[in-house]
Structures are given as structure tokens and as C-alpha cells.
Amino acid sequence: NAGVMQNPRHLVRRRGQEARLRCSPMKGHSHVYWYRQLPEEGLKFMVYLQKENIIDESGMPKERFSAEFPKEGPSILRIQQVVRGDSAAYFCASSSWTSGGRSYEQYFGPGTRLTVT
């Protein structure tokens, strides 16, 4: 059972360009979370999605950032017109939901390290 996959692992963009980060959840998982992590800092929640639905985007900047999780294919975090402050590691995690409605652990992907030059 493949784990959570993210690509690319490293992404370099010039200021003003667009960055697209992809996340394929674990098989059977329908919940995806995106986090941002600056060097030497903690995990900052950005957005929580289920298939075709954004459930909570309270941690995502209102401008330039968007996320989707289509019915088919990976979840995508899109950053338009990147700035130097967007340089960070972006992790996605996935989880499943048991029929009993109990929470389930989040499994993280390897992350995408975005560098804006």
C-alpha cells in the first residue's frame, strides 16, 4: 500500500511565477490536509479537503493561494505570483474515516520544498 505521495519534491520558482504542488493520498483515504512549515518552525494548517469539497480553508491566505481535490486525480495546492515569503516546505497529509465516525490518524507525504528566487 503506497504511502502519501507528493510531487515535485523540490520546486524552484522565480518571483511572480506560479507553483503547483500535488498530493496523492493513501489508497482509501478521502481526507487531505495541507500544511506549511518554515525552517525551524512548526506545522501551520492551511486547508482541509474532501473529494470535490473544501471543508476548511481558514489557514490559507485569501489571495494567491487555492486548493482543490477533484473526483479523480491528486489534490493540488496552487500558489499564484509567488513571493520570497512563500519559500517553505509544504506537506500534505491524508486520513480516512471509519464507519464509526471516529477520528483517524493523519499520514504525511514527504513534502515539497518550494524555493522562490
Add this chain to the structure above:
Amino acid sequence: GENVEQHPSTLSVQEGDSAVIKCTYSDSASNYFPWYKQELGKRPQLIIDIRSNVGEKKDQRIAVTLNKTAKHFSLHITETQPEDSAVYFCAASWGDSNYQLIWGAGTKLIIKP
């Protein structure tokens, strides 16, 4: 809003000694409490978790304790080894939805040889 406080931010212990990291949470509806370990340059990985119907859980050298009344939970690592050096994050489920986690700020654990 709801939050999770984690202490200490940095912990340095001699190899072979025990390490304890503590977290407090504010949401009384939280019922799931995982701990993650993140080595330098790697992804966070779940190392142990506990649910609110249990007071303690052990897995070899790692244990987690939960005090629901006081709303705090702790990670205990015994007989520490150099490979335990990492950043550790605690988290608590958000309300009764169980779909999201509120994260602590992390503890950098340094094992001195």
C-alpha cells in the same frame, strides 16, 4: 480559538535518561491525541496516539499519558538513544468532528552522548 500548548520548546537530555514532553489543550471535546516525530529534513511520522477512553498507552520505550480532567497529556521516552533526537509535535482533535487536529508548536529533543 482552541489551542494546544507544548512544553518545553527545547529539551536536552543525557543518552540513557528519560525525556518528558507535555501538552495542554483547551477544547474539552477533544478525544484523540497523537504524537508525531519529525527528523531533520523528513516528514512528520506518527509514533503513538491515545484516545480519551484510555489513560495511558505504551509502545516499547515510548508512553503517552492523558489526564482529561486537567486537559493535559504527556509523551515519555525512556532509555533515550541518539536516534531519538528530533522535533516532536503533539496534537489534539478539534471538537467532536474528529476530522482536524490542533497542533502544538513542537519540542526539539537533543540527546547528548
